[in-house]
Amino acid sequence: MTESTSAEPFDTPRSSATQDEWPLYEVFVRGKRGLNHVHVGSLHAADDDMAVRHARDVYTRRNEGVSIWVVRSDAITASSPDEKDPMFAPSGDKVYRHPTFYSIPDNVPHM
Template sequence: MTNTRVTAEGGHATVPTNDVSTVPEAEQVTTGWPLYEVFVRGKRGLNHVHVGSLHAPDDEMALRHARDVYTRRNEGVSIWVVPSAAITASSPSEKDPFFTPSGDKVYRHPTFYDIPDNVPHM
């Protein structure tokens, strides 16, 4: 008799499990694929907003997957996909020293200026 492993999981009699990967199929597909950050501009929005991340083999597939995953209800008018490796970000733990220089530039705040009523989006 051969040493065959079997399972009755799911109520479908016994199924051989020899040479069957224990890694879920989705994880097998994304192994080695770069991570992309996805930004979507909504129909009523003026800017792109980060909506999530996904793995894809290349830029074109990342764009297609982002469309399928993040705009299923026809809510977007523009999508950006950016490789996560291309993003450089500040660290939240360094927020005080990193942003302190802007604190002494009060002239950058709009409190010193009168904004006309006919100027949109201010």
């Protein structure tokens, strides 16, 4: 009886689903100097933990980041490019949104 070998890493969970059937994840990385997470790419993974591990291996090989977010693509809701003007146009008729109607204390920096 011969022992079967696999090319998969030992920590990859075995699943009846093939890699093409795994859900798609979007990957965001926060750089060492930056404050914001930036979208760096996408990958398929069997579960959330695998997505984080694969994102680390693929997108931070050279110590590019200090934090990784992975989000299933089917959980993202985005605005449509057709809604650009009504969604992001300034609200000139909503003057209460402008800071001129509020007194700002002197000890509040950078306002």
